Structure formats: structure tokens, C-alpha cells
Amino acid sequence: MPTMDAAHAFALDVTKVKDAAGLADLLREACALMGCAWFALSHHVDFLAAPDRGVRVHNYPEDWARWFDERGLGLTDPVHRASHRSLEGFFWRNMKPLSGERPEDELVLSEAQRHGIGDGLTIPAHIPGEAHGSVSFAWTPGIAANDRALLFARMIGGPAFEAARLLANPGLARVGPRLTDRQRECLILAAKGNPIWRIGRILDLSPDTVREHLRNARLRYDAKGGTVLAVRALYDGDISFEEVAKR
């Protein structure tokens, strides 16, 4: 039975996990409490065909995970899409209005069904300017996710994701190409709307140097222009809205 005490214990334990396996064990236990078959905690990192940033811990069938990955569903997946539009956690059966409809969705859901994944629920996890993700629990076809499980998932989802975040990047829990300090400084000023010459004056650099830093930053993100660079750096957490907010 999922209880507040169990959630409390989970929140305590999860701060102590050392690796993904430990996190998986805890999620498996939580899963058992809720009577569900599957769990999946994942960063949504397909944004730039990301290499290995972020963490994914799940007990889905390997077949399904492969099918999912081969199609690069990290962002297109209806559950992930819905989780980008919500914050409170939702049942999959209720997510259509959140994610809108896409022709491929039907295929994804039926394929999941084929792999023994029926109804489920998802707790979104967002931090402004950092990697996004979600924690999901799913049941075998025929069993409906219930309210109590959703409440329980709400209690443990945040801590679980926070733990994953720390595992992904023990240092500052940031994901992404990680610009150099100078590149970040230049980018932040540029994203605030400063022309290059003023960035140079502010940082006491030659305009050409600033241009060079921005150029290298663009290279890292494979971004054609300054706008794309800013957007991607924001999404990936190299810069945050707070830093870019004009003050």
C-alpha cells in the first residue's frame, strides 16, 4: 500500500543512492507498493540527438526501449510531450488534451500495449534552464492506474528525479555541452541584447575576442545563429532564465 510513511522513507533513501542501480532498486520497490509493473525515470534529452547526457532508469522490456530509441521518441513521444505541458502529474488516459494529437501517437501507444505496457501515470520534472524529464509508472494492460498511486508518485517523483539529476552530474547537476566560463559570460550578455562591442567593454575584452567566444559557443551547440544558440543553451541549462533576465 502506498502510504505517506513509505513516501517519506523513499525520500530519505533516495538521497543516499550511489548509482543508477540503487535508484532502480528504490523505484522497483515503489512500483511494487503501487502494484504497477513498469517504472521509467528519464531525462528528455533527444533535443540535439544528445549523446549521453542525463540519466535513464527503467525496467521496460528491452524490445520496447529499443523500438523507442530507434525512432528517437525522446521529444515526440506523446507522454513526454504532455509532460512538457503539465506540472501536476497525469494519467496517460487523460493526456490527449495536454499533448494535442499527432498521427504517430496511435502507433506509439499500440506498440507499447503490444509490449505489455497499458495505462500509466507520469510526473513531469522541469527546472528552468535545466534538463527536463519525467518519472512514469505503468501497469499491464487491463489494470488502470489509480488516484492513490498518483498521489504517491507526486510525493516521490521529485526526490527521485532530483537524485537522478545528481547522479547525472555530481558537480552542479547541470546537463549539456557546458560552455567555458568566458563563453557563458559572453552568451549571457548577448542574450540580454547587448551588441558585441558593448559586451567587449563590459568584460574588458576586444570585440573580436567576444565574437570568437560566441563563435565557439555556436560551434558546440551546432547553432547557426545567436538566437538558436541562446535557446539551446537555455534548454540545456548552460544559462538560465534568471541570468538572462534583464535587471
Add this chain to the structure above:
Amino acid sequence: MPTMDAAHAFALDVTKVKDAAGLADLLREACALMGCAWFALSHHVDFLAAPDRGVRVHNYPEDWARWFDERGLGLTDPVHRASHRSLEGFFWRNMKPLSGERPEDELVLSEAQRHGIGDGLTIPAHIPGEAHGSVSFAWTPGIAANDRALLFARMIGGPAFEAARLLANPGLARVGPRLTDRQRECLILAAKGNPIWRIGRILDLSPDTVREHLRNARLRYDAKGGTVLAVRALYDGDISFEEVAKR
């Protein structure tokens, strides 16, 4: 006593609230269950000296609210800052490592204390590319926020904020200057890195028209350049990361 059943009831009731007063009543009840004195649900909308976007519901002393507003603490407030760096909810007494230190913080906290606001906890609420906010509960000085309250707040924070979001904008739950459709289309394509001439080709418009739409969009956001426009439109929810993600 905050229980899962109470949280469940809250989550049901909160979907039915019609106005801010109704939401306040529910939060007051939740507050009573947790034994706390204060609640505050708020969008963090000081970003652009925002006029009236977003919702704020609280029972803080008027004096304190005024003091807070006069200083424009919407973004600078240490609790809000910390909530921009976390997702799982936190006790105020533990938030220093999250928010970093600023000299003014001491003043804010002691001023809060002076108004009868002691320890508390905050549940952050973020949606990529939408308004940020948080739900906080606070106790009178001397009483410490407890774990059970945190768990309870985790269960009700999301639904409460979601309700506030819908109140703020019954239509699509979006906050911000709301660009016209054409402006949005142009901006999205521009933020993907397309040069104006290509945007024109895609939308079957003259480049000058595209330029015109972008110009008007910039005017609305009072944004100097395209980068600033994209960042602000992202922050305010006129466009979302998903739309801007290269595909």
C-alpha cells in the same frame, strides 16, 4: 492531520474552483491541516515588471506583501530564487545551497520574521517556456515545518498551481503579451535559425511582411533584438521549447 485522503479531496476540489477566492479557501484549509499560519501561491512575474499577468493568492499580512512588492522581490527573493533551482520542494531552512547567498537575503528573512513569518516550505512550479511560480506554506516563528507537511504539500502543490494557471488564463493557460498567430509563426521559425527570406518562403509571405511581424513582436516585448525576443517569448510562454526544437 495531513493525509493522502485529504490530499485527494483537495485535488478534486481544486479542479472546481471558480475564482481566486475559492482557491484561497482551499489553501487555507490545507494550511489548517498542516498547522501552518501562512500560505502563498504565486507566479513569479516580476521578470519584465509585469503588469497583471499571473495569479497570486496568499494570506500574508498586508504589510509584508506591500514591503515585498515595493522592492520588486518577485525574482530576487531568496525563496523564489531557490525554487528556480529545485523541483522537489524544500524547507526554507535548507535553501541556502540552492539559491546562493546574497547580501539582501538576510534583510528579507529578518523582515519576514518581523511580520510573523518564520520557517516554511516551498513547492516550485515550472513548465518549460511558461510562467514560473511556487506554492509556499509558512509557520509562525518558533514552529518548524515538518516532513509530513512537505509530503502533503508535494501532493497538493501541483494541482493548486495548475488551478491558478487556469484562473490566470482560462483559454490556454498562457501568460504574456500574446503575439498574433502570424507573429508567433514567424518567431518560431526565426528562433529555429531560419533567415527571414526562408521564413517568407515557408509561410508563403514576402520577406518584408515577415520582417514586419517580427518587428511588431519585438515592439510588444520591448525587445531590442531577435535573441531577446525569443528568450522573452519563451519565458512568457508565447512559444515553447518544443516548438522551437529543431526537428
Add this chain to the structure above:
DNA sequence: GCTGGCACCCCCCTATCGTGCTATGGTGGA
């Protein structure tokens, strides 16, 4: 009937950006 907002189109001009190439000095690891 007027005003305002929106979408649409056209012109010009200049500041800025994006990019290609080069080069130096420092640092840290293999």
C-alpha cells in the same frame, strides 16, 4: 463614419552579425 488592430506588401539604409583565416601565450594532460 471613424478608429484601431491585424495581415499584407514595398522601398531604403546602415549597424551588426556570421564566418573564414591567422596567430600568440598559457595550461594541463598523455
Add this chain to the structure above:
DNA sequence: TCCACCATAGCACGATAGGGGGGTGCCAGC
């Protein structure tokens, strides 16, 4: 020692954006 990476700086060119004009037609609200 050498290589890789970073920060710094410079130069030159073409592409682009941003800002300033000028218009048209449509529709809603007063």
C-alpha cells in the same frame, strides 16, 4: 615533449537584421 584546449586578438567580406519610411484591405467596436 607534444598535443589539445582555452583565452586573447586581429582582419576582411558578405549576409542579415533592424529601423525608418510608405502603402492596401479587412473587420470589429464605438
